[in-house]
Amino acid sequence: MLFHDLVIDKESPIYEQIINHVKHSIQTNMIAPNSKLPSTRELAQILGVSRNTVILAYESLEAENIIYTKKGKGTFITESILKRYKDRDYDSNQEIAWIIDWEEKANTYSKEAERMDIIKNEIPWSKDLISFKSISPDGELFDLEEFKRSFLNRLSVEGNKILNYGYAKGYKPLIDYLKQYMKEKGVSGEHKDIIVTNGFTEGFEMMMEAFTSPGDYVLCENPTHNTALRIMKLHGIKPIGVPMLEDGIDIEALRVCLEKYPVRFLYVIPSYHNPTGIVIGERKRSQIYEVCRTYGVPIIEDGFTEELLYGSSHITPIAALDRERNGVVYIGSFSKILFPGLRIGWIMGDNRMVSLLESVKRCKNIHTSSIDQGILYEYLQSGILKRQMKRMRKSYKERFELAKQCIEQYIEPEFIWGDGGLHVYIGLQDVSARELLQCCHKRKVIFMPGDIFSLDGSGEYTLRLGLSRVSLGEIEDGIKIIGECLCEIKKNRKN
Amino acid sequence: MLFHDLVIDKESPIYEQIINHVKHSIQTNMIAPNSKLPSTRELAQILGVSRNTVILAYESLEAENIIYTKKGKGTFITESILKRYKDRDYDSNQEIAWIIDWEEKANTYSKEAERMDIIKNEIPWSKDLISFKSISPDGELFDLEEFKRSFLNRLSVEGNKILNYGYAKGYKPLIDYLKQYMKEKGVSGEHKDIIVTNGFTEGFEMMMEAFTSPGDYVLCENPTHNTALRIMKLHGIKPIGVPMLEDGIDIEALRVCLEKYPVRFLYVIPSYHNPTGIVIGERKRSQIYEVCRTYGVPIIEDGFTEELLYGSSHITPIAALDRERNGVVYIGSFSKILFPGLRIGWIMGDNRMVSLLESVKRCKNIHTSSIDQGILYEYLQSGILKRQMKRMRKSYKERFELAKQCIEQYIEPEFIWGDGGLHVYIGLQDVSARELLQCCHKRKVIFMPGDIFSLDGSGEYTLRLGLSRVSLGEIEDGIKIIGECLCEIKKNRKN
Numbered sequence: 002m003l004f005h006d007l008v009i010d011k012e013s014p015i016y017e018q019i020i021n022h023v024k025h026s027i028q029t030n031m032i033a034p035n036s037k038l039p040s041t042r043e044l045a046q047i048l049g050v051s052r053n054t055v056i057l058a059y060e061s062l063e064a065e066n067i068i069y070t071k072k073g074k075g076t077f078i079t080e081s082i083l084k085r086y087k088d089r090d091y092d093s094n095q096e097i098a099w100i101i102d103w104e105e106k107a108n109t110y111s112k113e114a115e116r117m118d119i120i121k122n123e124i125p126w127s128k129d130l131i132s133f134k135s136i137s138p139d140g141e142l143f144d145l146e147e148f149k150r151s152f153l154n155r156l157s158v159e160g161n162k163i164l165n166y167g168y169a170k171g172y173k174p175l176i177d178y179l180k181q182y183m184k185e186k187g188v189s190g191e192h193k194d195i196i197v198t199n200g201f202t203e204g205f206e207m208m209m210e211a212f213t214s215p216g217d218y219v220l221c222e223n224p225t226h227n228t229a230l231r232i233m234k235l236h237g238i239k240p241i242g243v244p245m246l247e248d249g250i251d252i253e254a255l256r257v258c259l260e261k262y263p264v265r266f267l268y269v270i271p272s273y274h275n276p277t278g279i280v281i282g283e284r285k286r287s288q289i290y291e292v293c294r295t296y297g298v299p300i301i302e303d304g305f306t307e308e309l310l311y312g313s314s315h316i317t318p319i320a321a322l323d324r325e326r327n328g329v330v331y332i333g334s335f336s337k338i339l340f341p342g343l344r345i346g347w348i349m350g351d352n353r354m355v356s357l358l359e360s361v362k363r364c365k366n367i368h369t370s371s372i373d374q375g376i377l378y379e380y381l382q383s384g385i386l387k388r389q390m391k392r393m394r395k396s397y398k399e400r401f402e403l404a405k406q407c408i409e410q411y412i413e414p415e416f417i418w419g420d421g422g423l424h425v426y427i428g429l430q431d432v433s434a435r436e437l438l439q440c441c442h443k444r445k446v447i448f449m450p451g452d453i454f455s456l457d458g459s460g461e462y463t464l465r466l467g468l469s470r471v472s473l474g475e476i477e478d479g480i481k482i483i484g485e486c487l488c489e490i491k492k493n494r495k496n
Numbered sequence: 497m498l499f500h501d502l503v504i505d506k507e508s509p510i511y512e513q514i515i516n517h518v519k520h521s522i523q524t525n526m527i528a529p530n531s532k533l534p535s536t537r538e539l540a541q542i543l544g545v546s547r548n549t550v551i552l553a554y555e556s557l558e559a560e561n562i563i564y565t566k567k568g569k570g571t572f573i574t575e576s577i578l579k580r581y582k583d584r585d586y587d588s589n590q591e592i593a594w595i596i597d598w599e600e601k602a603n604t605y606s607k608e609a610e611r612m613d614i615i616k617n618e619i620p621w622s623k624d625l626i627s628f629k630s631i632s633p634d635g636e637l638f639d640l641e642e643f644k645r646s647f648l649n650r651l652s653v654e655g656n657k658i659l660n661y662g663y664a665k666g667y668k669p670l671i672d673y674l675k676q677y678m679k680e681k682g683v684s685g686e687h688k689d690i691i692v693t694n695g696f697t698e699g700f701e702m703m704m705e706a707f708t709s710p711g712d713y714v715l716c717e718n719p720t721h722n723t724a725l726r727i728m729k730l731h732g733i734k735p736i737g738v739p740m741l742e743d744g745i746d747i748e749a750l751r752v753c754l755e756k757y758p759v760r761f762l763y764v765i766p767s768y769h770n771p772t773g774i775v776i777g778e779r780k781r782s783q784i785y786e787v788c789r790t791y792g793v794p795i796i797e798d799g800f801t802e803e804l805l806y807g808s809s810h811i812t813p814i815a816a817l818d819r820e821r822n823g824v825v826y827i828g829s830f831s832k833i834l835f836p837g838l839r840i841g842w843i844m845g846d847n848r849m850v851s852l853l854e855s856v857k858r859c860k861n862i863h864t865s866s867i868d869q870g871i872l873y874e875y876l877q878s879g880i881l882k883r884q885m886k887r888m889r890k891s892y893k894e895r896f897e898l899a900k901q902c903i904e905q906y907i908e909p910e911f912i913w914g915d916g917g918l919h920v921y922i923g924l925q926d927v928s929a930r931e932l933l934q935c936c937h938k939r940k941v942i943f944m945p946g947d948i949f950s951l952d953g954s955g956e957y958t959l960r961l962g963l964s965r966v967s968l969g970e971i972e973d974g975i976k977i978i979g980e981c982l983c984e985i986k987k988n989r990k991n
Contacts (some may be wrong), residue, residue: 006777033682140656161635187528199861282501366694
């Protein structure tokens with residue numbers, strides 16, 4: 002294609018025109034170093050000239066060291082030639098230094114996204130640290146053999162079809178599985194539909210994108226999931242924090258907020274709330290639902306780590322209370338239990354709502370990876386998850402109970418919140434979590450300071466310890482160090 | 497967990513409290529049909545009461561047919577009981593019919609996304625149709641064995657790590673591979689970085705989200721890729737169409753637009769342009785670059801089906817002309833060649849720009865599926881793509897040439913545009929593509945009417961035939977039918 006737009010004219014010798022074309026292509030950078038040229042036979046055919054003319058041109062170019070020939074491989078552009086041309090161009094042409102100022106091009110959205118990016122702004126993970134930052138699942142608890150089997154099975158069932166474009170709503174067998182799965186949790190599928198998303202994050206982002214406008218009020222627990230907070234702010238939403246009590250959101254305060262503001266949504270995390278770890282009981286779930294219903298405000302329920310709850314019987318999601326109505330939007334994900342690297346979540350809600358989201362999804366990324374949906378479907382329907390869950394619950398529970406014990410022993414906190422799951426939330430008496438973190442970091446222990454989850458700068462004296470990626474030994478060592486740092490800070494104060 | 501918030505008091509008999517709690521849980525829908533209750537032993541332990549008390553409560557509930565016992569399985573909630581409670585509730589409580597009007601909740605974004613959703617608004621594909629609508633790749637050309645091998649290899653190299661959370665920028669080995677890949681196309685990696693996205697669509701959406709504001713002007717070819725057009729409009733951007741000539745965008749018109757408007761970006765598809773199929777030659781690529789440079793306007797280059805171009809040598813992307821500068825943003829994707837179901841694309845551009853996009857990506861979906869990136873990496877580095885490309889080019893070329901021949905024979909169009917790739921673009925003399933489509937649909941043939949790709953309602957007399965998902969036989973039959981429909985329409989007019 003290098004000779005794609007060379008039109009031979011009758012004004013000058015043809016071989017010269019070929020030489021000039023190659024040189025010009027190099028000068029304008031239209032050709033990469035070590036690019037292969039067509040063979041003399043090919044080029045003669047392309048240009049409709051005699052092969053001898055092409056041979057003449059190539060010989061001349063080779064003499065100038067612009068091209069070189071590898072026996073049996075073909076003819077190529079010399080790399081150094083390109084560099085020579087480029088350098089010359091740089092020297093002779095001032096305006097070539099034209100540079101775009103991407104900082105200036107960035108809009109409020111991207112600037113704010115970066116300003117609030119905790120990965121960029123907090124202490125990064127490194128090997129030598131005991132890190133209580135993460136609440137991602139312990140990869141050792143994944144069943145890789147079953148994962149492989151799921152992949153191979155699904156591929157042999159679907160063939161190449163599953164590798165081509167799929168549907169915006171998601172992979173049909175997975176959607177059907179999830180509908181049944183939600184039904185078993187007591188959530189009616191009547192007038193409801195499901196759309197598969199790239200995890201909870203995309204699900205929440207799509208809800209904000211599709212159903213809110215800048216300036217809207219959205220209620221949420223204070224503190225709450227940092228990513229949700231960030232997404233709301235990026236959409237110009239005014240999040241209003243409802244305080245947490247020891248058993249979850251303060252219903253009276255919720256009522257006051259609903260009375261005071263024209264609220265678009267309530268966003269709530271009923272199970273092992275992030276960051277406090279609180280599980281809202283049945284009675285309070287019912288109260289939340291009823292008060293929102295009274296004010297006609299839809300609820301976005303975050304199914305976060307709900308799966309870790311299940312025993313022989315379980316707490317039903319708030320979505321179950323909604324029955325055949327359409328006021329609760331449930332966003333689910335297995336990312337805290339299975340393979341978060343697959344990025345699969347789902348939104349369950351009103352038919353018409355999901356249909357709108359389908360069009361939104363097509364403008365975002367067309368659909369979620371079909372093969373990933375296929376693997377997850379196969380994995381889930383194999384029934385292995387149920388067996389695995391026992392192991393997971395046991396493993397996470399062990400860490401949680403040890404952590405609680407160590408916290409009481411070494412930290413003497415103002416309060417410990419959390420009913421299990423992947424993390425525990427601590428209140429300190431009079432030492433700020435930031436000050437503590439600074440001290441702990443020196444001793445190679447890090448955690449999440451509570452202010453990250455706060456809407457109003459509160460949470461200064463709180464911290465979240467993620468337990469899912471640390472061993473029992475690290476939990477004991479780490480918490481001991483946190484305790485020692487606390488003592489040190491207090492001691493220094495007295496002096 | 498059903499008994500999670502039952503607190504036994506001393507006011508009434510304990511067994512009655514258990515009974516009332518179960519009934520209340522059913523009434524408030526906090527329990528799913530056929531849910532398993534804790535065993536009497538378990539519950540006695542949970543509540544700290546005697547086992548006999550629990551047995552008494554269960555017996556009483558069973559007598560009321562509220563629960564039932566399966567020998568050796570446990571005790572469960574009766575399904576019909578739930579229904580009875582629900583129905584009663586429905587009848588007695590008017591306000592229970594509270595319904596959210598999601599139509600009213602939808603904002604401009606979601607309403608417009610739906611209005612412009614061609615999947616919803618155009619004739620859907622069905623088995624009995626010869627459909628020239630699609631330009632997705634022919635799945636028969638995928639190498640499933642190599643795909644499997646890639647999956648298994650990558651999983652055995654990475655283990656469970658690749659199934660856990662990854663980096664927003666993408667999977668490191670894939671990024672490194674793509675940098676090398678771009679280098680081989682002549683694109684300098686100096687001061688540049690790559691972020692992996694969920695396909696081209698997400699890449700383009702992220703660029704608009706991060707670097708434009710409502711009211712901004714973005715130039716593009718007219719006609720252009722429908723999805724890009726939709727995304728621009730959803731972001732409140734004013735897309736300005738630059739007319740196409742037979743060899744690509746009209747440079748003079750481009751210059752006039754750059755002079756006239758404060759332009760944010762130029763969006764351009766240089767190879768097998770969608771929908772016209774035009775490949776822009778080297779000279780014109782250089783002109784596009786230079787004129788944008790003069791006006792200081794960055795270019796977003798869509799690498800769409802560029803891979804189908806490569807012969808023994810190739811046309812370099814516009815990004816190659818940018819050298820060590822930072823004015824061209826290249827969005828690449830293999831989705832028109834390999835596995836679009838995996839949804840993987842990438843943005844290559846200025847370091848600082850990519851760093852901002854990294855924070856944006858974290859607010860969208862954290863990162864693109866790691867296992868999919870791993871599979872693609874393994875597949876690419878196996879070198880199989882190069883071997884496959886020959887087969888693909890041959891297969892698509894065969895279809896393209898047959899289509900062109902049939903169009904000339906049966907349609908006698910005003911023009912045929914397109915240099916190959918996955919589609920061909922036709923201009924009709926005086927029959928609108930919509931009228932033709934209506935007639936063809938009756939005869940089981942469909943295609944994309946050109947107005948879909950147009951910025952200004954032009955393109956009424958044009959249509960795109962996608963060739964990648966139709967057999968040679970279907971191409972001949974389908975185009976013959978289109979020709980017959982054209983004749984019929986013209987004949988009817990004369991009468």
